[in-house]
Amino acid sequence: MDKNKAMVEYLQRYGVLRSDRVAEVMEMIDRALFVPKENPPYLDSPMPIGYNATISAPHMHALCLELLKDHLQPGMRALDVGSGSGYLTACFAMMVGPEGRAVGIEHIPELVAASIENVKRSAATPLLEKGSLSLHVADGRYGWPEAAPYDTIHVGAAAPEIPKALLDQLKPGGRMVIPVGDLFQDLQVVDKKLDGSIISRNETGVRYVPLTSRSAQLQNS
Numbered sequence: 001m002d003k004n005k006a007m008v009e010y011l012q013r014y015g016v017l018r019s020d021r022v023a024e025v026m027e028m029i030d031r032a033l034f035v036p037k038e039n040p041p042y043l044d045s046p047m048p049i050g051y052n053a054t055i056s057a058p059h060m061h062a063l064c065l066e067l068l069k070d071h072l073q074p075g076m077r078a079l080d081v082g083s084g085s086g087y088l089t090a091c092f093a094m095m096v097g098p099e100g101r102a103v104g105i106e107h108i109p110e111l112v113a114a115s116i117e118n119v120k121r122s123a124a125t126p127l128l129e130k131g132s133l134s135l136h137v138a139d140g141r142y143g144w145p146e147a148a149p150y151d152t153i154h155v156g157a158a159a160p161e162i163p164k165a166l167l168d169q170l171k172p173g174g175r176m177v178i179p180v181g182d183l184f185q186d187l188q189v190v191d192k193k194l195d196g197s198i199i200s201r202n203e204t205g206v207r208y209v210p211l212t213s214r215s216a217q218l219q220n221s
Contacts, residue, residue, distance in 0.1 A: 004030045007042040007058055014044075017062040022069055025094045028123045031058065034085040034115075051108045055085045056156065060206070064154055064177050065091060067189055067203065071152040071175045072096055079147070079169065080104040081140035082156035082211060086115030090124040092152065093133035102127070103147050105138040112137050140211055143169045150174060157211035158185045162200075172196055179206045 008026050011017035017026070032041035035055055039047040046054040056064075065072075065088075072078060072095035080089040083104030093102035106112050115135050119128050127133040138144055140157065142165045149171035155178035162178055167190075170176050176190040186202040193199065 003042050004032065007031065007044075010044070011059060011062045014059065016059045016066070018066060019069060021095070022062060022065045025065070025091050026058075026062065028094055029087065029090050030122065031055075031087060033121045034087040034090075034118045049085050049111065049114075051111055053082075053084050053108065053111060055087055061088055061091070063187075063204075064088065065095075067177050068152045068154060068175060069095070073151075075099045076151040077101045077147060077149070077171070078103070078152040078154070079144055079150045079166075080154050080156065081143065081166065082106060083115060083135060084111060084156060086118045086135055088154060088156065089115070089133065089135060090119050090122055092154070093124050093127045096132070098127060098130055098132050100132060101147050102133045103144050103150075104133075104135040105140050105144050106135070107137065107139050109137045141165065145169060152176075153178070155179065155211065158182075158206075159211040162188070162190060163211075167192070167198065177203075 008023050035041035035047050044058050046057045049055050074097040076096045078092040083089045083106045089104030112135050141163045148169035151171050151174045153176040158179040170192045172192050172194045174192050179185045180188045185206050187204050187206045188200050189203050190200040
């Protein structure tokens with residue numbers, strides 16, 4: 001955990017981690033528990049987790065948590081699409097707390113099973129046991145309507161356009177962060193106003209794996 005704290009301090013010096021609240025949750029959820037043992041967990045780089053999937057670089061997790069933190073208040077609901085290792089879903093769960101709801105969806109069953117084991121070793125275990133944190137096998141393009149609407153939706157894979165199902169499941173007043181594009185991608189911040197209208201802006205250029213079907217992802221692995 002000392003090394004995890006050093007990673008957080010690096011991100012603070014780097015300038016991407018600006019709020020104490022996000023720093024605290026990234027200190028509480030040890031990244032090493034979510035990265036395969038053969039990879040250096042605290043290096044600021046994406047790491048493979050199998051099945052043509054990755055865990056994002058720590059600076060990307062910090063950026064997304066900063067962009068979403070006001071929509072991750074205690075009691076709120078969060079959806080993590082393409083939850084992969086389960087790291088960001090665990091962070092969301094810690095932020096929304098036991099009265100909130102954090103749902104991770106991933107279409108590779110083996111990754112979902114592994115992510116549950118990762119979370120069980122982390123500080124988010126009580127939330128998993130209580131049921132306020134859950135991880136499911138599902139096609140991320142269609143969201144998880146059972147727990148909708150969501151104050152926060154994070155998408156960890158790039159879509160050619162924003163899936164309508166995810167927009168529909170975003171609560172008025174809520175925010176989605178999603179990479180959009182094919183070869184060239186932008187991390188879009190999408191706000192749904194209280195009247196249901198949508199406003200989006202590009203935060204930064206990114207490179208994510210595609211939001212696709214399970215068969216297409218496995219063919220590319």
